[in-house]
Amino acid sequence: MSVPQYRRVAALALVTGLGLSLAACSTKSEDDGGTDAAGKVTITVDCQPVAAQKELLQNWNADVTEFQKQNPDIAIKSVSVGQQCNNPPDFTARLAGGTTTDVFYGYMTDLQQVLDSGQALDITRYVTKDTVPTWDSVDPALKVVFTDGGKLYGVPVKNYSMGLVYNKALFQRAGLDVENPPKTWPEVREAAKRIAALGDGVAGYSEYSAGNTGGWHFTSLLYSQGGTVLSEDGKKATFNSPEGRQVLQNLKDMRYGDDSMGSRQLLQWGDLLTNAAAGKVGMFIGAPDTTQAIVSQFKGRFSDWAVAPLPGQTGLAKGTLGGGEGYFFKKDLTPEQVRAGLKWIAYQKLTPGKGQFDYVRAKPQNYPVGLPQPLLFANGSEAQKQEFDLRKANANVPVENFALFENNQLPIKGEPRNAQAIYAVLDSAMSGVLTDPNAQVDALLKTAEEKVGQLLAAGS
């Protein structure tokens, strides 16, 4: 073959290849009504644990096998989207690109985003005792979070509220009473000072101030003081208040007055928990399941950690931030697929003794049984009683470490509307008091208030 011929053949191959690949890209998969060749209803579900979460992954796969055995007409295709099932940028990209799974995981605060993306499906008429047998027991307050305009768009599967997470080992070393953790912010400050005095880079109290997590925790701290982020109608910022000032002043006093918060700031979720797992953090605010992350992701120890109710300025907190997770359903699913998806969620997430509540299976694993949350079922309901008894019988963590938190339930407040945009602004106030010894609390709050005002006025 001569050179020009080679060139011609190569060019032809190139064009053919390109044409085929473009055709492959553009060919819409055949509309099979969600059934596979064997006539099974097929659904894709995300948030399958990643390979590093060995036992969780084994449990998930075992659940899929068992569920498919019980429902031979349904096939579950699991998709893993990372250890943090909803990393906001990834979640947004999947929504915008229309690449979510049929049944997809999201936070309670994601409903508006899912609705805006046009990916949400109204599942009101599908959620029945037939598809979700424990539905009547599910806390009505959690159902409301996934409801818009009287229509249900998601099923709650986990919830949390924040408390004071503290390291018992460090408390003991600092001579503090592990049974009597701080109940007020002045007590937190005193305890933090004593823990930080242990040296070796230990922070008595640690806090976020970057990646929007600073704003998230500012909100919880503000709730603990009795403050609010926005007015009732959501049109005005209300955090530039005595409560907001107290939040920042407490942090500034600990950071620069006492030097009890360590030198490393601009922390995000993983940064703080990594330090905590390394035994370098005495206290921080978080939900009980942060201890699970500390143990399973960051290699800490359950026995070191306990959770108390969130402190307030003069007594226990006036409120605490709550949130949670659920599963949404992608638009265009067939009724059979929606029912199949609901059955799967009911089995894996909402049945005492199965899936996430299979405490007998979890007990010998490095997975906590006995944490006071999630509290998906309404108090006094049949499912709640079953779940509570199973949890108590199979606890593998020292439940007394969570008793204070469990026995002192505080009023739970949700996140403000347009939370992420507001958190981005509030990050700046948090980072201000944690990195600038000359930071002016009033000025930081005033600037943040103006910025949030601009955001609200622009309708962002």
Added chain:
Amino acid sequence: MATITAPAPARRTAHPRPATTRRRRKIQDNLTGHAFLIGAVGCFALFMWYPMIRGVVMSFQHSRRGVTSWVGWDNYIRIVNDPSFWTAWRNTFHFTGLALVLGFVLPFVVAILLNEFRHAKGYLRVLVYLPVMLPPASALYLFKYYAYDPSEAGLFNALLRAAHLPTSEWMQSPTMTMPAMVIASTWMNMGGAVLIYLAALQNIPGDLYEAAELDGAGLVKRIWHVTIPQTRLILALLAMTQIVATMQLFIEPLILANGAGTQDSATSVAYLIYQHGFFQNDLNGAAALGVIMLVVLGAFSAVYLRLSTRQDR
């Protein structure tokens, strides 16, 4: 007298190709060329031009509840009124300015020094280029946790303390955030520029330096009167590419400052686009800001090209 007759010139036996054959041949050649082009053009169209056009279209739209509508300049007005809009531009220009001073001059100086070395040239070149081979994220994490640690354990603070100089909180200090990002960025990226400068320097004829030396020019004068004029084009090209690249500052704030940095001191325009698009569920606003950035960079490039063309005349 013998007459030698020159042989008659050989008649050209080959017939000239008919016009149709030539045309066919030309078309065939062009077709082959175009076929090879299709791949590149297809990739550009799919991954560069289409997203750009789509971005411009999105910047004039608003999507809510799956319904997209045209909203004119609303997204632009909203994005300009974003509380961080002007801060982001100020930070971006600040970074670009500092990066020009440090990131543009330093590689040139390093290239000149390397060019002067007689021994171990290859080894030194590899050494300078090594950081470029590190994935940017790894390099930045090295800086974040190893060099810029605000405690006494941080590398830079240890060096400063050893030299009896005041230490810094680096990324936690609003005033040091930008210089710290520029230092890390320059370290990561200068290897490529050094190699390009080095190649340009080695193309300068040695006679010019000899003549300059004979005229009594010292090192500085030789650089000023020979090196810089001879590498002017390369310098100009790299200056432009560097400005365009540094204005798209993103990964440095994302990793070193965990995003916005202390009191917004690291928020760049590209990071603000990311915030709007992926945290605030505002892809239309993000698209509008992207278009504004495109216009600014385009205008800069146009002015720059015009000025450099005039200079060349």
